[in-house]
Amino acid sequence: MGYLKPHEIAAATVETGVKKATQLNRSALILGFVAGAFIALGYLLYIRVIANTPAEWGSITTFIGASVFPVGLILVLIAGGELLTGNMMAVPLARMQRQITTSRMIKxxxxxxxxxxxGAIFVAYFFGHIVGLTETGPYLAKTISIAEHKIDDSFLQAFVSGIGCNWLVALAVWLSYGAKDLSGKILGIWxxxxxxxxxxxQHVVANMFVIPAAIFAGGDITWLDYLQNFVPVFLGNLVGGSIFxxxxxxxxxxxxxxEAVKSK
Incomplete structure (x- = not known):
């Protein structure tokens, strides 16, 4: 069989959560950096693909952009990386099973x-700002428009949106853990x-790229605006991954x- 059954995925996820929580700090920081960069690159690809599409295309444009964005998460889960939204699911599950301490989970x-x-700021500044990939023509307009829409949400809207986001993203991670081959993992993530x-x-790590990119580009957005978006989205993502x-x-x-039933 090319995939694990649901209860097997659950057990495998607990093991993964333990490994994540007990790895060396250096490894966590390095893999966290590249994961943030990978998600930012996926978002940058999204912007570069959709910014020039005709307005008449409507939701087709969104579909096309959404189809290329998963490249970032595929890189995280297959090439290697530590992504906050995935860890918000796997590490709390290990804690629920009493395989790690609360302090390790929080750390x-x-x-x-x-x-x-x-990692996300690195891509926003060097590729978006220095290279100018988010600061010319339609790419500038699209970057600022996306960021403004995100910070316009109320605390409650951003929080609930964050729940929905990580319900889906954590399920993508969950499905990737259940696949035994590369193609299965890619489909499960995609x-x-x-x-x-x-x-x-709203995805907290994706926002770490697009909102700072808009700030670097001179948009009418402040770091306080970003912080006021970060908190509810972070909390919503945490609830989506750890609870849902x-x-x-x-x-x-x-x-x-x-477990008793399965053992019979």
Missing amino acids: NICLITISNFA FPTMAFVAIGF VAGIYKLAYLNKAD
Whole structure:
């Protein structure tokens, strides 16, 4: 069989969460940096693809952009990286199973948040600003438009949007853990990721790229605006990953009653 059954994915995810929480700080920071950069590159690709499409295309433009965005998450999960939104699912699940301590879980989330931000900012500044890939013609207009729409959301809107986002993104990660071959992993990652982008949900690491890119480009956005967006989206992503994926599948597949049934 080319994939794991759901209860097997749950067990594999716990093991992955333990590895993530117990790895060396240096490894976490390096892999967090590249993951932030990969997601930013996926977003940069999205902007470069859709910015020049005719307005008459309507939602087809969104579909095309959403179809290329998953490249970033594919790089994270196959080439290697530590992405905050995925860790918000796998590491809490390991904690729910009492395989790691709460302090290790919090430490991992903090390290990956910082290193993802560094990677995303790197791409926003050097490729977006210095090279000018987000600061000319339609690319500038699209970057600023996207960022403004994100910061215009209220705290509650951004929070709920964050939940929806990481429900889908964490499921993409979950499906990748369940696939045993490269093509299966890519397909498992692609469609849930494409769905969150097409819907327009807010992803905390993606926002680490596009909002700073708009700031660097001279948009009417401040770092305080970014912070006010970061907090609710971070919290929403945390709920989406830890409760709507990890918590649900913990109850479904990892409680003692279910284990007893499976053993018969």
